[in-house]
Amino acid sequence: MKTVTAALVFPIVFILSVNAQAEQMEKGQPLHEMHAMMRLMDSALCQALEGANLQMFGQMGESGETDKDLIERGSDMVKDGKATILKTLAGSDMKVLHKEGGFNEKVMRDLHALGDRMIHVIEEVEKLHSEALKQVNMK
Numbered sequence: 001m002k003t004v005t006a007a008l009v010f011p012i013v014f015i016l017s018v019n020a021q022a023e024q025m026e027k028g029q030p031l032h033e034m035h036a037m038m039r040l041m042d043s044a045l046c047q048a049l050e051g052a053n054l055q056m057f058g059q060m061g062e063s064g065e066t067d068k069d070l071i072e073r074g075s076d077m078v079k080d081g082k083a084t085i086l087k088t089l090a091g092s093d094m095k096v097l098h099k100e101g102g103f104n105e106k107v108m109r110d111l112h113a114l115g116d117r118m119i120h121v122i123e124e125v126e127k128l129h130s131e132a133l134k135q136v137n138m139k
């Protein structure tokens with residue numbers, strides 16, 4: 001009898017515990033996705049700011065033809081960083097996450113607020129460099 005009971009109980013306990021783990025993973029999944037999005041945006045911001053540094057270095061005009069390459073590469077990095085943040089905030093992955101739900105609303109709000117501020121920082125940098133870029137292009 002004990003063997004039969006054990007043979008019935010253990011699989012049930014196992015199934016319940018697997019089910020509980022799966023539910024826990026499901027609850028943790030949106031948080032993990034938001035964390036991944038935040039890392040992507042962090043990386044994109046760093047890329048944009050590094051691009052701005054390259055632009056600034058090129059605008060010093062002390063490295064001959066390399067200056068143009070620095071400015072061009074820097075501009076691409078700024079644009080790509082900004083585009084990556086915008087895509088993360090409003091792209092298909094975010095839309096799917098919102099459709100599926102199950103995420104912490106406050107964390108999501110904070111994530112979007114952070115992204116908006118990142119975009120603002122990049123736009124300020126773009127504004128600062130636009131005049132200098134015009135001057136370089138006129139040469």
Ligand SMILES: [Cu+2]
Pocket residue numbers: 089094098108112
């Ligand atoms: Cu969102």
